[in-house]
Amino acid sequence: MEIPLKGRADLRIGDIAALMRHARKSASYKPALLKALVRCCGQSDDLHISLNSIGREFTKLYWNQTVVYHLRQAASLSKESMAVKLIRRIAQAYKAHDLARLPAAGRAEIDRQMSRLLTVNVLSAFHASRPPGMPPLFQWEPGQDHVAITPKAHAFLKTQAAALELVANFYWAEFLEGCNRLAPRIVQKVSRDGASRKSLQKYFKILSEESNLQCFYCEALLGEQRAPTVDHVIPWSFLLEDDIWDLVLACARCNSSKSDWLPDRAFIEKLLVRNRDLSRDGISLAIGEPEVERLYEAAISVEWPRSWSP
């Protein structure tokens, strides 16, 4: 159906929020498309936005949530959205965890399929929950390889970028809370771009004293031959937290082989013992033993990759 162009009012944040609110139970495509459009308008003043550009932004957003944070976009794995199935398939085929390191062939394939997915049930459905009187954010007809936006809509998407991202993040996070009941910090996982981390150097001294400079996992002696690294026992990408209760020294080989996996349960027991030692030495821990165990169980419940051991 053609969306009338005449007599339109201005675009308003409140209308965009209403559009998101009325759609929030269906899927995460609407907040994803809003974020993708905001980012495309931030990068270019072109009033034709190619589906390929939107697809690339979709890939970035869903890659982070799916491969880095292991969040589901559906109540069960079998009902997973097409975007997530596509990303899982490519990540597995290329054994890639970091989108920036995905080989060019994989990146081309994922972007091509993502832009095709937009034409199936994303672009045409976006305005379905539009509140009365709200002008369309963009125009797209089946067969077109781009969406067209008015100068007004472009200015709106560009100047209101921060507020629009907040609205998109809120409704996306709310949707994800329903599918990932035990995953912590969903708002942060939705809002963050990528997985940049803080240095863990400040924990090094205290961990060196506590560990007798042994790798927490393989127990090899650390030193000049084997440089010690600081590792999160429960993966950072699940917790989004750096705190001494979860940090240990590991050899580079264990650290890189463990990657973002959960270790075998025996290492959680070992961590609890280590934390008792820290407490005895007067180091205050942010959380107690039952909470550490619950976080480990929670990660298992969201099907985090697990049972790693050296």
Ligand SMILES: [Zn+2]
């Ligand atoms: Zn080791």
